[in-house]
Amino acid sequence: MSLPLAVVGVSHETAPVEIREQVAYGVDEARSALLALRSELAADEAVLLSTCNRTEAYIFPATRERTRGVLLRLFRERIGGIDGDPAPYAFEKWGADAAGHLLSVTAGLDAMVTGEAEIQGQVRDALELARSVPATPSLAGPVLNRLFQTALAAGGQVRSETRIGEGTASVASVAVELAGKIFGSLHGKRILVLGAGMTGELILTALAREGVQSVAVANRTYDRAVHLARKHHGQAVPFERISNILATVDIVLSSTAAPHPVLTRAILTESFTEPRRRPLLVIDIAIPRDVDPAVGDEPGVFLYNVDDLRSIVEEHVQLREEAIPEARSVLAEHRRTFLAWHASREVVPVIRAMRERATRIKESELGRLFARLAGLAPEERALVEEFARRFQNKLLHAPTVRLKKGMAEGSGPELVEVVRFLYEMGDEAARSGGGSRPVPRGADGDAAGSLRDGSVQKQPDADGHGSAPAGTENLNRSAPR
Amino acid sequence: MIHLSAFVAYVGALVPWAYLLFRGPRPNVVAVASGLTVVAVLLHAMATVDFWLTYDQLPLGGLAPALSSLALVGGVALVAVLPLREAGRIALGLLPLLVALEGGALLLGIEPSPMDLGFSGVGFVLHVALAFLGLQGLAVAFAAGLLYLIQHHELKMKRLGRLSRFIPPLATLEKVGRVGLTVGFASLSLALILGWAWTVQNLGSLQIDDPKVIWAVLSWAVFVAIFATRRGPGSSEYRSALAAVIGFAVVVGTYLALRLTAAGTGFFL
Numbered sequence: 001m002s003l004p005l006a007v008v009g010v011s012h013e014t015a016p017v018e019i020r021e022q023v024a025y026g027v028d029e030a031r032s033a034l035l036a037l038r039s040e041l042a043a044d045e046a047v048l049l050s051t052c053n054r055t056e057a058y059i060f061p062a063t064r065e066r067t068r069g070v071l072l073r074l075f076r077e078r079i080g081g082i083d084g085d086p087a088p089y090a091f092e093k094w095g096a097d098a099a100g101h102l103l104s105v106t107a108g109l110d111a112m113v114t115g116e117a118e119i120q121g122q123v124r125d126a127l128e129l130a131r132s133v134p135a136t137p138s139l140a141g142p143v144l145n146r147l148f149q150t151a152l153a154a155g156g157q158v159r160s161e162t163r164i165g166e167g168t169a170s171v172a173s174v175a176v177e178l179a180g181k182i183f184g185s186l187h188g189k190r191i192l193v194l195g196a197g198m199t200g201e202l203i204l205t206a207l208a209r210e211g212v213q214s215v216a217v218a219n220r221t222y223d224r225a226v227h228l229a230r231k232h233h234g235q236a237v238p239f240e241r242i243s244n245i246l247a248t249v250d251i252v253l254s255s256t257a258a259p260h261p262v263l264t265r266a267i268l269t270e271s272f273t274e275p276r277r278r279p280l281l282v283i284d285i286a287i288p289r290d291v292d293p294a295v296g297d298e299p300g301v302f303l304y305n306v307d308d309l310r311s312i313v314e315e316h317v318q319l320r321e322e323a324i325p326e327a328r329s330v331l332a333e334h335r336r337t338f339l340a341w342h343a344s345r346e347v348v349p350v351i352r353a354m355r356e357r358a359t360r361i362k363e364s365e366l367g368r369l370f371a372r373l374a375g376l377a378p379e380e381r382a383l384v385e386e387f388a389r390r391f392q393n394k395l396l397h398a399p400t401v402r403l404k405k406g407m408a409e410g411s412g413p414e415l416v417e418v419v420r421f422l423y424e425m426g427d428e429a430a431r432s433g434g435g436s437r438p439v440p441r442g443a444d445g446d447a448a449g450s451l452r453d454g455s456v457q458k459q460p461d462a463d464g465h466g467s468a469p470a471g472t473e474n475l476n477r478s479a480p481r
Numbered sequence: 482m483i484h485l486s487a488f489v490a491y492v493g494a495l496v497p498w499a500y501l502l503f504r505g506p507r508p509n510v511v512a513v514a515s516g517l518t519v520v521a522v523l524l525h526a527m528a529t530v531d532f533w534l535t536y537d538q539l540p541l542g543g544l545a546p547a548l549s550s551l552a553l554v555g556g557v558a559l560v561a562v563l564p565l566r567e568a569g570r571i572a573l574g575l576l577p578l579l580v581a582l583e584g585g586a587l588l589l590g591i592e593p594s595p596m597d598l599g600f601s602g603v604g605f606v607l608h609v610a611l612a613f614l615g616l617q618g619l620a621v622a623f624a625a626g627l628l629y630l631i632q633h634h635e636l637k638m639k640r641l642g643r644l645s646r647f648i649p650p651l652a653t654l655e656k657v658g659r660v661g662l663t664v665g666f667a668s669l670s671l672a673l674i675l676g677w678a679w680t681v682q683n684l685g686s687l688q689i690d691d692p693k694v695i696w697a698v699l700s701w702a703v704f705v706a707i708f709a710t711r712r713g714p715g716s717s718e719y720r721s722a723l724a725a726v727i728g729f730a731v732v733v734g735t736y737l738a739l740r741l742t743a744a745g746t747g748f749f750l
Contacts, residue, residue, distance in 0.1 A: 160507065167641065174641065181636060181645060184652035277717040279651060296637075300716025308639045315642065 003342055004063070005143070007098040008071040008090060009049075009056030012112050015089035023075045023086065025050040031133050033057075033074060038135060040070045045141035047148065049105075049126040051119065053112050058102065060143045068092055096339055099147055103331045106151035107158040108165065115164040115320040120155050123148060142345075147338060154334035161330060163323040167316030171199070171309045172206040174316075175283050179207060179251060182279050182302060187211035190249040192242065193234075194263070195256030196224045199285055203253055208232055212251065218242050220256065246271035252282045254290035265294040268301070285309070343407040350416050351400050353425055358396055362388050483528035484549065484591055488583045490521030491556075495576045502573060502647045515563050518572055522556035525583070529553055536593035539609070544740050545589035551616065551733075552582035558617035559624075562657065567649035571657065574624035604679045611672035612697070618665015619704070619729055625658035626725030633719055655718045658725055666704040673701055692739040699735055703728040 010023055025033055030048045037046045037057065045060040055075075059067050075086035093101045101110075106123045108115045127148040130140040140148070159165045168177045179186055189212045193204055196219040204215070215234025218241075219225035225236035237245060239262075246252070246268060256262055263282070278300070284291040285306045296303030366388055370381060399419065406415040419425070497514035501507065529550065532540045540546030555575055563569040628648050635645040648654075676697065680688050688694050710724040711717040 163504070166643075167646070177641060178636070180650060181632065181641070182651050184650035277711070279716060279718065300719055302636050304639060312639070312641045 002346075003095045003099065003339065004061035005098045005147070006059045006062030006064075006067045006092065006094055007056050007101055008059075008068055008092045009054060010075070010086065010089045011054035011056070011091065011110070013110070014091050019079065019086070019089045020052065020055065022079045023050075023055045024052065025055060027129060030129055034130060034133050034139050035135060036074065037070065038139060041067060043067075044137070045130075045144040046139050047126050047130040047144050049123060051122045053119075054105070054110075056105075058098070058144055058147070060141070062094075064094070096335065099338055100331070100335050102147060102151045103154050103335055104328075106155040107327055107331055108155070109324060109327060109331075113169040114317065114324065115159075115166070115169070117159065117165055120152060120159075123155070124152060143342065146341060150334050150338045154331050157334075158327045158330050162326045164320050164327045166319055166323070167312075169313055169316050169320070171285070171306070171313060172203045174309050174312045175203045175253075175304075176206050176210055178283075178302070178304060179212075179281055180210070182281050183250060185211060188213050189251060190214040191216070191251040191253060192245050192249040193217045193228065194239075194242065194252065194254040194290060195219055195258075195286065196221070196228045197255040197257075197286075200253055200255030201228060203283065203285070204228075204232060207251065207253075214249075216245050216249070218245075220258075243267055243271040250278065250280065252280065252291075254282070254284045255286045256290050257286070258290060259288060261292040262290045263295060264292040265298060268295055268298060283309070340407075343412055344404045347403050347407045347412060347416065350419055350425070351403060354399070354419060354423055355396060357423055357425070358392050362392050483524060483531055484583070484587060487521055487524035487528050488580070488587055490517060490524050491552075491576060491580045491583060494518040494521050494572070495580060498570075498573050498576060501570075503643065511569075514572065515569060518556075518563060518576070519560055521579075522553070522560050525549075525553050525556055532591065532593070538593055540591065541594075541609075543592060543594045545586040545591045546594070547736075547740070548582045548589070549586035549591055550613075551736075552579045552586065554613050554616050555579050555582070555620040557613075558621045558661070561617075562621060565657070567653055570647060570649055571621070571624040571628055571654070573647070574627040575620065578620075578624075604675055604682075608672050608675040608679055611668045611675065615665045615667075615669025615672055615700070615704075616732075618661040618663070618668060619700070619725070619732060621661030622658045622665065622707070622725040623729035625654045625661060626722035626729075629654040629658065629718070629722035630726060633722070651718065655722070658722060662704065662707060662721075662725065666701075666708070669697075669701050669704060673697055696732075696736055696739055700732045703732055 010020055012020065015023075025048060030050060034046050034048055037043055037048075037059065041059060041062070043059045043062065045058075047058045049056045049058070057071055057074075059071075072086055072090060075090065079086055102123075104110050106120060108117060108119055111119055127140055127145070130144070131138055133139050168174050176186075179189070183189055186207060187210075191204065191207060191212050191214070193200060193215060196217060204212075208215070213233075215229060215232045216237050217225040217229040217232075217234055218237050218239045219228070220239060222236060222238065228234075229236040242263075252263065254263060263284075280298075280301045282291055282295060282301060282303045284303065287306065289305055291303060291305070293303070295301055366385060369384070370376065376384070403412070403415055403419065406412050494514060494517035497510050497517065501510055501514060504510075529540055532546065540550050556579055559572055559575045559579070562571055629651060632645060632648045632651055632654065635642070635648075636651070649657075676694075677687055680686070680694075707721060707724040707728050710720040
């Protein structure tokens with residue numbers, strides 16, 4: 001059965017950051033864009049997912065040329081400089097592939113770092129944003145709502161049942177994980193920062209987010225140390241005094257530009273005027289190294305240099321990539337469930353029309369019967385009415401169940417035609433409304449059609465996969481990365 | 482039969498814990514693993530009560546009953562630690578030991594001692610209960626220490642793989658071990674005092690040449706030695722973990738050695 005769903009957007013796979021940052025939408029901008037999409041596309045439902053790695057619009061129901069055209073125009077309006085044309089950087093997916101794409105994105109399989117978890121929250125936020133737009137009916141209508149909920153559930157299952165999210169995949173997060181494996185909670189832990197470089201600050205920020213509180217910064221340029229210390233509510237210390245502080249800290253983070261080691265085993269042991277009971281984590285991300293490797297031989301001292309951290313990152317990425325096939329199989333099951341649900345919705349108007357017709361016949365016949373049996377007592381009339389109601393329900397139960405099952409299994413269109421023929425329905429089913437909107441035929445010949453005149457023409461599905469051609473199309477196959 | 486069921490349950494509980502080690506954290510599997518562990522310990526406790534009711538004596542006389550009781554001590558300690566989230570993973574260190582002890586007991590045959598144990602009175606019950614608590618503390622410190630050493634080794638080797646991620650942080654293991662040692666030491670100290678008081682009252686002397694007295698004093702000395710390792714330069718946490726593992730091995734090894742060389746000379750051994 002057709003699924004007139006489209007996703008058009010740009011992602012880290014199709015566009016460089018210079019493009020992505022221009023088509024990224026803030027919350028208020030996204031609300032306006034969603035309203036524009038509804039008015040220009042006559043779309044019932046629309047959700048805009050905008051993150052630093054992707055901006056994607058999900059439209060339902062969607063028509064091929066018009067959806068692509070409007071979205072590209074919206075993107076074009078945001079792109080200044082370069083060549084102003086978003087087409088080379090955009091991608092589009094249709095029908096079941098569009099649904100599968102969202103599932104894949106939400107599970108972190110399409111992320112820049114495989115298995116990245118932040119996307120789940122961003123997908124949830126995108127759905128909430130669509131719900132919050134003051135529009136009637138809601139832009140997060142039944143189909144997209146169901147699709148996004150399915151994606152979130154699938155993403156959660158993938159994370160809990162596979163190793164896709166195992167380990168951390170950046171140097172900063174590995175540093176945090178290491179600290180967590182040594183100290184448990186980082187709340188209240190003390191850190192000494194040697195050097196005030198950019199990467200060091202990134203790691204410091206990540207550690208501070210986890211609760212590292214007391215920060216001492218030592219830098220050859222004292223002003224820079226003061227600046228960084230202030231930023232993290234710490235204190236700057238002269239480089240010459242670091243041995244006085246070493247005994248009191250839990251973590252040392254070193255990233256100076258010094259050409260020789262600034263922390264040796266001798267300095268470390270001299271600083272421990274009293275027996276040291278707790279461990280010390282030393283992270284050396286400087287090139288050349290700031291910390292003498294012999295420091296790592298000291299009992300209770302855990303020394304990691306930048307290569308150690310990168311090697312851990314690579315191991316984690318490898319582990320995550322090994323989990324991709326398992327994750328895809330989980331997602332395929334959720335995609336099947338969603339498509340079956342959608343297909344069963346398509347049959348609702350037919351079932352409703354069938355029941356309405358039966359009810360009309362029942363009431364007409366009961367009217368005639370009661371006219372001939374005028375002497376029936378109220379209790380007897382009620383019994384006859386109950387009999388007719390039960391008879392009707394039982395007669396329609398099996399066809400209703402078989403229709404829904406047939407839709408889910410892919411034989412729905414034929415079954416619908418048979419029911420229409422048997423019950424002499426004609427367009428009655430379409431007129432009865434309910435369920436999802438019937439799939440119109442587009443002007444470009446796609447099974448997905450235009451809704452521009454508001455007409456509803458039921459079209460049999462040509463390929464059984466979707467009204468629009470399935471698959472992904474990058475609008476320019478040589479799009480730069 | 483109940484002992485065999487308990488043994489099977491211990492092995493069954495070990496399977497999901499091992500699965501977690503190799504497949505990474507899964508909340509459902511953790512629940513199953515914890516549930517099976519509790520079931521195993523409950524079955525073991527039922528088997529012990531059954532032994533007591535059937536033979537009218539505690540399973541302390543003879544090697545097999547004593548091994549089984551020692552396993553139960555560890556099992557109870559493990560159940561006590563299970564609710565402590567990550568700390569519950571010390572099951573991976575403790576369960577194999579319990580399986581070995583209970584398996585060994587089953588192989589030897591858990592039979593009642595032919596000797597009249599003749600233990601009675603509140604003082605004796607308290608003595609046994611506190612001694613068990615003391616050994617529980619040492620068993621917990623052993624399991625936490627063992628995992629500490631593995632985690633320490635993984636971190637020193639700069640590996641942050643599945644083993645490291647499964648084992649709790651060093652700080653958590655250190656804390657669990659410290660609590661186990663503190664509670665265990667206090668309990669065993671009190672148990673020794675009560676035991677001596679009971680012995681002097683009932684037997685007229687301290688019985689210092691009795692193997693079980695030797696073993697109990699040695700166990701107490703092991704606690705003292707472990708605490709002593711926390712002093713001095715370098716990482717005291719590491720030394721304490723190492724000492725807990727060695728100390729527990731010494732206590733278990735001494736017990737077995739005394740039992741094999743001095744069989745029949747004491748009720749407990």
